[in-house]
Amino acid sequence: MRTVAGTGNGIAPEHLPRIFHPFCTTEPDGGGTGLGLSITFGIVREHGGSIQAQFQPGRRAIFSVMPPIRDPDAAVRAD
Numbered sequence: 001m002r003t004v005a006g007t008g009n010g011i012a013p014e015h016l017p018r019i020f021h022p023f024c025t026t027e028p029d030g031g032g033t034g035l036g037l038s039i040t041f042g043i044v045r046e047h048g049g050s051i052q053a054q055f056q057p058g059r060r061a062i063f064s065v066m067p068p069i070r071d072p073d074a075a076v077r078a079d
Contacts, residue, residue, distance in 0.1 A: 006061040013055055
């Protein structure tokens, strides 16, 4: 598992259920597209991993990314 902490003021609890949805943003108009977390979620999921966000009141957001577990002895294929 890898943990990444944001640099902002965190995520309000009412926004947590939809932060990985496309176009979800809490930024003022012109401040963001709301695609970053959605794209990140899709990439992580497509590779068999998972991502979660944690809320700590008054603190920055913390994201935990769990990459898939792979057999280290498995051959790597280039398609």
